[in-house]
Amino acid sequence: MSVENKAGSKxxxxxxxxxxxxxLLKARFEKNMNRHEGLDWAKIQAKLEANTEKLWSLHEMERTGGEPDVVGHDEKQDEYIFYDCSKESPTGRRSVCYDREALESRKKHKPENSAIDMATAMGIDLLTEEQYRALQKLGNFDMKTSSWVQTPNDIRKLGGALFCDYRFGHVFVYHNGADSYYGARGFRGSLRV
Known part of the structure; x- marks a missing residue:
């Protein structure tokens, strides 16, 4: 089945x-029940089978090293929530600056892509700071790496962007120029199905 991603390509x-x-998703779901207590895989699979464009996005999350897993259910919207649950920031999404504007502003040594552009092409959203903190309650993630998170407009307008990591038993939120990129910084995504 052919689907269109957020960027408009099939x-x-x-x-x-x-x-x-x-x-693969079912095996990960069953192995990590602490992330989604009380949820039924059969219902999640039925939702996924009815939304093949979401399956494509999950495939992209998996392909780039995110190890997506269900972390909750929004009962009001009847949507299951997936986050990237890889121990470290997904390997296939590192060494990227924050967004297209930051990428285009670099004069030298431009990275190949930006976190926002990659997420959009994959049909997912960057985690917010709140979502990142919720993820850390399910395990210890980004103990050696860091991940860009959605940045408030007032910070972004001034040229900055936010990223998070987990060190010394705590989540830390930092800032950097949005045009910066590092081999140990990627981004984590979320998807609602």
Whole structure:
């Protein structure tokens, strides 16, 4: 089935790829029940099978090292919430600046992409600071790396962007120029299905 991502290009997963991804997600779900106590995989799988564009986004999260897993259910919207749950910031999404404006402002040594552009192309959103803190309650993530998070407009207008990591038993929120990029900094995404 062919689907369009947020960037407007058509993407598709074969039936075999869909089945393989669903098996992988189910195995991760069953291995990490502490992340989603009380949720039923059969209901989640039914939602995923009815929303193949979301399966494509989850495939992209997986392909870039995010190890997506269910972290909650919004009962009001009847949506399941997936976050990247890899121990460190996803390897396939590192060495990126914050957004397109930051990328274009660099005169030398431009990174290949930006976190916002990659997330948009994947059909996902960067975690907010609040979501990042909620993720850390499910385990210890980014103990050696850091992850860009959604940045408030007033900070971004002044050229900055926010990122988080987990050190010394605490979540730390920092700032950097939005055009900066590091080999140990990527981004974590969220997806609602």
């Amino acid at each position: 993407e598709e997963l074969s039936l075999e790829q869909q089945e393989e991804l669903l098996r």
